[in-house]
Amino acid sequence: MIYFKVKESILRVGPRKGQKAYSAVPKAPSKFSAAWLVERIVRETSLSEGDVRNVLITLKNITKEVVSLGGSLDLGDIFSFRTVLNSKMEANEKDVCAESLKKPHIVVTWKDSVRKSLKEIQVEVDNPARKTTKEKKENKDKKEEGHHEP
DSSP states (O other): EEEEEEEEEEESSSSSSSEEEEEEEEESOOOOOOOHHHHHHHHHSSSSSSHHHHHHHHHHHHHHHHHHHHHHHEEEEEEEEEEEEOOOOOGGGGGGGGGGGOOEEEEEOOOOHHHHHHTTOOOEEEOOHHHHHHHHHHHHHHHHHHHOOO
């Protein structure tokens, strides 16, 4: 379960610039550190902290190599990623060159188990304004029911 709260913001751009707007934001930060990851893997496996750190450093180095070669990498049941360099469409064949290429980026494709977990996420928004409105409506309904009784 991910818990959210309501946050008020002032819009900075667009036709509603300067007006208040409200959105749901997580109540607690959901960013996990590399140290947390290492500790978690150590706790759940027979690997030492040094072993886990070495694996993560090696994975980083391999990832950089794959990206620099414009390749893709499949990480088993977690995800795969591929390097993408799209090209602008030039009017003439002779105009196609290195400058025709757009900024490189990485496309991540999550595997089925992770996609399933994403679909199963449960959320709850703690919104005092809605609770107040809902409680008022329930009280009004109860009062109306009381007036209709003989």
